[in-house]
Amino acid sequence: MARPNPVQLIVKKRDGGALAPGQIRALIEGFMGGDIPDYQMSAWLMAAFLRGLDEGETVALTEAMLRSGKTLRLASVQAPKVDKHSTGGVGDKASLCLAPLVAACGVAVPMISGRGLGHTGGTLDKLEAIPGYQVRIDARRFERIVAEVGCSIIGQTQQLAPADRRVYALRDVTGTVESIPLIVASILSKKLATRLDGLVLDVKCGSGAFMKDLASARALARLLVRVGRGAGQRVAGLITDMRAPLGCTIGNALETAEAIEVLRGGGPQDVRELVLELGVLMLKLAGVHKRAGAARSQLSRALRSGAAAERFARMVAAHGGDCRVVDDVTRLPRARQRVPVPALRSGLVRSVDAFELGLVSVALGAGRVRADQPVDPAVGIVLAKKPGEHVARAEPLAWLHCRSVASARVQLGPARRAFEIGRRRSKPEPLVLDTIEE
Amino acid sequence: MARPNPVQLIVKKRDGGALAPGQIRALIEGFMGGDIPDYQMSAWLMAAFLRGLDEGETVALTEAMLRSGKTLRLASVQAPKVDKHSTGGVGDKASLCLAPLVAACGVAVPMISGRGLGHTGGTLDKLEAIPGYQVRIDARRFERIVAEVGCSIIGQTQQLAPADRRVYALRDVTGTVESIPLIVASILSKKLATRLDGLVLDVKCGSGAFMKDLASARALARLLVRVGRGAGQRVAGLITDMRAPLGCTIGNALETAEAIEVLRGGGPQDVRELVLELGVLMLKLAGVHKRAGAARSQLSRALRSGAAAERFARMVAAHGGDCRVVDDVTRLPRARQRVPVPALRSGLVRSVDAFELGLVSVALGAGRVRADQPVDPAVGIVLAKKPGEHVARAEPLAWLHCRSVASARVQLGPARRAFEIGRRRSKPEPLVLDTIEE
Numbered sequence: 013m014a015r016p017n018p019v020q021l022i023v024k025k026r027d028g029g030a031l032a033p034g035q036i037r038a039l040i041e042g043f044m045g046g047d048i049p050d051y052q053m054s055a056w057l058m059a060a061f062l063r064g065l066d067e068g069e070t071v072a073l074t075e076a077m078l079r080s081g082k083t084l085r086l087a088s089v090q091a092p093k094v095d096k097h098s099t100g101g102v103g104d105k106a107s108l109c110l111a112p113l114v115a116a117c118g119v120a121v122p123m124i125s126g127r128g129l130g131h132t133g134g135t136l137d138k139l140e141a142i143p144g145y146q147v148r149i150d151a152r153r154f155e156r157i158v159a160e161v162g163c164s165i166i167g168q169t170q171q172l173a174p175a176d177r178r179v180y181a182l183r184d185v186t187g188t189v190e191s192i193p194l195i196v197a198s199i200l201s202k203k204l205a206t207r208l209d210g211l212v213l214d215v216k217c218g219s220g221a222f223m224k225d226l227a228s229a230r231a232l233a234r235l236l237v238r239v240g241r242g243a244g245q246r247v248a249g250l251i252t253d254m255r256a257p258l259g260c261t262i263g264n265a266l267e268t269a270e271a272i273e274v275l276r277g278g279g280p281q282d283v284r285e286l287v288l289e290l291g292v293l294m295l296k297l298a299g300v301h302k303r304a305g306a307a308r309s310q311l312s313r314a315l316r317s318g319a320a321a322e323r324f325a326r327m328v329a330a331h332g333g334d335c336r337v338v339d340d341v342t343r344l345p346r347a348r349q350r351v352p353v354p355a356l357r358s359g360l361v362r363s364v365d366a367f368e369l370g371l372v373s374v375a376l377g378a379g380r381v382r383a384d385q386p387v388d389p390a391v392g393i394v395l396a397k398k399p400g401e402h403v404a405r406a407e408p409l410a411w412l413h414c415r416s417v418a419s420a421r422v423q424l425g426p427a428r429r430a431f432e433i434g435r436r437r438s439k440p441e442p443l444v445l446d447t448i449e450e
Numbered sequence: 451m452a453r454p455n456p457v458q459l460i461v462k463k464r465d466g467g468a469l470a471p472g473q474i475r476a477l478i479e480g481f482m483g484g485d486i487p488d489y490q491m492s493a494w495l496m497a498a499f500l501r502g503l504d505e506g507e508t509v510a511l512t513e514a515m516l517r518s519g520k521t522l523r524l525a526s527v528q529a530p531k532v533d534k535h536s537t538g539g540v541g542d543k544a545s546l547c548l549a550p551l552v553a554a555c556g557v558a559v560p561m562i563s564g565r566g567l568g569h570t571g572g573t574l575d576k577l578e579a580i581p582g583y584q585v586r587i588d589a590r591r592f593e594r595i596v597a598e599v600g601c602s603i604i605g606q607t608q609q610l611a612p613a614d615r616r617v618y619a620l621r622d623v624t625g626t627v628e629s630i631p632l633i634v635a636s637i638l639s640k641k642l643a644t645r646l647d648g649l650v651l652d653v654k655c656g657s658g659a660f661m662k663d664l665a666s667a668r669a670l671a672r673l674l675v676r677v678g679r680g681a682g683q684r685v686a687g688l689i690t691d692m693r694a695p696l697g698c699t700i701g702n703a704l705e706t707a708e709a710i711e712v713l714r715g716g717g718p719q720d721v722r723e724l725v726l727e728l729g730v731l732m733l734k735l736a737g738v739h740k741r742a743g744a745a746r747s748q749l750s751r752a753l754r755s756g757a758a759a760e761r762f763a764r765m766v767a768a769h770g771g772d773c774r775v776v777d778d779v780t781r782l783p784r785a786r787q788r789v790p791v792p793a794l795r796s797g798l799v800r801s802v803d804a805f806e807l808g809l810v811s812v813a814l815g816a817g818r819v820r821a822d823q824p825v826d827p828a829v830g831i832v833l834a835k836k837p838g839e840h841v842a843r844a845e846p847l848a849w850l851h852c853r854s855v856a857s858a859r860v861q862l863g864p865a866r867r868a869f870e871i872g873r874r875r876s877k878p879e880p881l882v883l884d885t886i887e888e
Contacts, residue, residue: 050489062496063500186457186493
């Protein structure tokens with residue numbers, strides 16, 4: 013077959029047509045092979061952004077980006093393999109808990125995670141708060157750790173879905189990031205590169221999430237599930253609340269410490285609940301349980317018994333990290349200063365804005381605005397009050413963990429404004445807003 | 451003012467916003483200065499293609515591209531200066547007639563023309579059919595010829611509106627050519643670089659034109675007039691029929707010979723009529739006549755008296771060309787072979803498809819598919835029948851002027867299919883479909 017002319021592929025999408033799978037493949041292959049320059053790809057991406065991609069095109073794009081690199085078969089891993097992907101939020105430390113917890117229940121979790129960007133945090137940054145933890149290891153060591161420990165969390169490698177990395181870099185500088193089908197293809201092409209038995213998605217919804225309302229979160233979740241299935245992957249997902257930060261901590265070492273609390277059977281109720289709900293879906297997709305109740309019981313036992321925490325310690329050790337943090341979180345980096353954010357009035361905390369606190373956390377140094385910036389593992393925010401709680405005047409709403417009092421002081425106003433205080437309690441919303449199963 | 455982030459400019463257009471004039475200027479200046487790479491410009495162009503540009507944005511884009519280069523003041527030219535621009539058609543030799551004709555009526559015509567591409571012909575290719583004619587001369591010689599002869603027709607120079615050239619080259623390979631506001635800004639930025647007292651537009655409409663229907667031709671014509679005015683240029687325009695080829699010839703030397711016939715007071719009625727109608731607008735815009743009747747009389751006299759032909763001969767000589775062609779068109783290149791296109795049935799010619807014959811002409815070698823291809827000045831098509839005329843079975847509909855009988859033979863079918871023959875005469879349509887004045 014003659015290679016299609018790139019201009020024809022652009023014009024077809026520009027005019028609202030649907031490209032055939034072979035045309036999508038030719039586009040990605042041409043782009044990776046150098047026949048299609050950046051300026052043609054970016055014109056196509058803008059046309060795709062504005063005209064949309066249908067499900068078939070999104071499946072084809074996912075598969076073409078997946079095929080641009082290697083796949084990880086993990087042949088030596090005997091257990092069923094399941095991964096989880098979150099669309100990103102504030103204070104979301106669920107991955108750190110889930111990987112060892114689900115591994116402790118007999119399911120392998122070969123997890124490839126990302127870094128924080130903008131107001132959202134990233135699992136790799138949180139793990140790197142543990143002294144010595146290496147997120148960049150080669151594929152053989154990754155496979156060995158998954159086979160021996162049951163779980164491993166690493167960063168994206170150069171070999172997996174390189175087309176996604178190049179396409180994403182171009183989207184980032186051409187205003188074509190916020191497209192549901194392009195996001196779906198990007199997420200799935202990376203996840204499908206590890207041959208999984210199941211993939212569980214946590215689609216966040218609310219101010220702290222990419223999807224601000226339930227309708228768009230549902231659209232993303234449903235397309236993820238359908239396209240995943242179209243590409244031969246079993247996928248299930250939850251839509252979860254991300255109006256307020258998850259748990260009581262924002263910032264890398266602070267969140268890792270909170271994740272360890274959860275793994276030891278404690279921790280904040282919302283984090284624990286999210287971990288159990290996602291864990292149930294993972295065990296069900298892996299075929300370990302058919303019923304949610306049984307799965308939930310096994311997961312709760314693994315938290316209570318210490319099995320999950322022990323699994324986490326083994327994973328940290330296998331990655332070169334200091335596994336003593338599991339018994340002593342004071343071994344994690346700690347900020348020099350703590351500055352309270354006092355309430356200006358008494359009342360009931362009606363809401364806590366995750367997006368605003370995410371930005372405060374970035375400003376304190378816990379996150380980054382550009383992908384190449386370093387983060388400070390020690391700094392962040394500890395919430396003293398969660399939605400529904402009472403606060404007295406001058407009582408701390410939160411504590412800013414910071415390098416200097418001066419750096420925290422300019423954030424006091426923004427941090428305080430994230431807390432809405434009123435007379436009446438706002439109606440509590442459930443954590444899980446919807447479940448999308450196959 | 452801080453330079454706007456290119457991504458913000460892309461996102462604003464992507465989301466349907468209107469860029470401020472300063473933002474459009476920053477976009478073009480950034481692109482020309484190297485701060486905005488091709489891939490960001492092409493994403494913006496696709497967003498502009500799909501979201502449109504409003505009148506203010508189109509004026510700003512025109513002015514920004516105009517300011518990217520030099521302007522030609524032509525200070526030594528005393529007469530009012532008027533130019534004409536056609537949106538491109540088949541068999542359109544009006545420019546070759548108009549420049550000397552209007553100059554013979556006391557108005558200077560500093561005309562910057564283009565080459566043929568696809569099914570449409572170009573004035574420069576037609577002029578180059580005259581032995582010795584130089585279309586590439588420097589700005590000083592151009593000015594001297596306009597001052598002394600009253601008209602000069604040259605090609606686009608590197609100095610005038612270089613941003614338009616770079617933007618167009620990018621549009622050509624990114625599927626963003628067919629956008630009315632982008633076309634308007636491209637046309638006007640080039641034309642405004644010569645400081646004119648008036649610009650007359652010939653917006654073609656029909657199968658042989660870029661605009662296939664009257665509504666889109668009107669939209670283009672009106673935006674050209676409004677944006678021209680917004681940029682301080684007096685503009686008027688005609689919408690003219692381009693369903694059938696203009697005149698009886700298609701191909702460079704053939705069309706130049708036909709233009710000379712018109713300049714000598716003869717030639718086909720439709721070409722003559724178009725030249726007079728456009729000439730009237732040019733003389734009115736120049737302020738030479740207020741009434742169309744008086745302008746038309748002066749133009750007709752200049753054709754009858756030989757003044758227009760004499761002016762053409764002087765222009766050709768000033769460009770180094772063989773001006774004897776004006777008295778002896780056999781000095782123009784002639785094709786070796788002539789192959790008739792016989793009618794398969796008798797009847798009345800109901801229509802002649804300009805687009806189809808334009809493609810046949812390209813196939814014979816008279817035109818080009820890519821901008822860097824050479825053309826054969828000698829080859830082309832001579833129509834033996836025009837719409838409304840009777841044809842007998844086996845009588846020629848047209849003659850293909852070609853390098854070899856073999857090259858013509860494969861074009862016989864396509865050429866014949868361009869002629870629709872029926873029993874009844876189709877209703878004749880006027881040549882001028884609409885007039886758009888200020």
